Amino acid sequence: MTTTMHPDLRDTTGSARPDLRRADGSPVRVLVVDDESTLAELLSMALRYEGWEVRSAGDGSGAVRAARDFRPDAVILDVMLPDMDGLEVLRRLRGEAPEVPVLFLTAKDSVEDRIAGLTAGGDDYVTKPFSLEEVVARLRGLMRRAGRAAMRSDAELVVGDLTLDEDSHEVRRGGDQITLTATEFELLRYLMRNPRRVLSKAQILDRVWNYDFGGQANVVELYISYLRKKIDAGRKPMIHTMRGAGYVLKPAD
Known part of the structure; x- marks a missing residue:
């Protein structure tokens, strides 16, 4: 399979x-x-x-x-x-x-x-x-x-002014449409399904790439940076780094 x-x-x-x-x-x-x-x-x-x-x-x-x-x-x-x-x-x-x-x-x-x-x-x-x-x-x-x-x-995820439609794969923040790659979309979906929850790099690797993924944790840092450029650029940030722990997505203040 x-x-x-x-x-x-x-x-x-x-x-x-x-x-x-x-x-x-x-x-x-x-x-x-x-x-x-x-x-x-x-x-x-x-x-x-x-x-x-x-x-x-x-x-x-x-x-x-x-x-x-x-x-x-x-x-x-x-x-x-x-x-x-x-x-x-x-x-x-x-x-x-x-x-x-x-x-x-x-x-x-x-x-x-x-x-x-x-x-x-x-x-x-x-x-x-x-x-x-x-x-x-x-x-x-x-x-x-x-x-x-x-x-x-019930296919729409909503966190603050950020929305993600799991059927159409449309992502919007504050009404503005955001275009994501397939991997960026999966990463954002995982973050949005766990709002305000700190997710470690190991958890993200397991769940976004593959449960037996053998790569390095720096791929997570790379894709988090890609997401930030699209989700947070010019806006109050929603994606936060928790030093030594991982990443968390929460509504902007």
């Missing part, structure tokens, strides 16, 4: 604000079904980063039991499972929850699996290897297209 993934995969404490929620404000629920435990855990971490509640199963019978108890809002389902194939799991899931969106995981060269999955009633598919970001984006789209009244969007 590719290692392109959302930052902050280790942060399951709820600091990431969900952009899809149920009508009662509780997180959306996603069931991950895959017999590859490492892949299932990576998927679960990526979804929890979005603020979603996740449960996993390693085989078809476990998936059916989990779905009955968990009542997911969406399901990620591998076609190849040890006890029954994903198509049979889908049939059983739909017998109890006919409208739940299902995203199939298929082998890269298995056109037959993809066709069979969609014909059987699957809503979408991704082929292995895939990026975790793609899976999250596909799930968002499936849940929104399903037209579930339980879903609502």
Whole structure:
């Protein structure tokens, strides 16, 4: 599987604000079904980063039991499972929850699996290897297209006069649009999801670049300086250095 993934995969404490929620404000629920435990855990971490509640199963019978108890809002389902194939799991899931969106995981060269999955009633598919970001984006789209009244969007982060739209990737300060590179955007998003919280260089490396990133901490200093030039230039600063501790973003005084 590719290692392109959302930052902050280790942060399951709820600091990431969900952009899809149920009508009662509780997180959306996603069931991950895959017999590859490492892949299932990576998927679960990526979804929890979005603020979603996740449960996993390693085989078809476990998936059916989990779905009955968990009542997911969406399901990620591998076609190849040890006890029954994903198509049979889908049939059983739909017998109890006919409208739940299902995203199939298929082998890269298995056109037959993809066709069979969609014909059987699957809503979408991704082929292995895939990026975790793609899976999250596909799930968002499936849940929104399903037209579930339980879903609502909350994709804008706001700190002081600084706003960041996680869907459109638009950033504004005081109404002025700010253009960021992809890495600058991820860094700012992480800072804005943790306002007034001091974040160490190690935390930022882990969550913005890659959880197993082996680079040097000076890349953090470099990108913080890039952000300051775009966010703070000519304005009261929002990004502050806490000597010996890290960086913090907070509303300008």
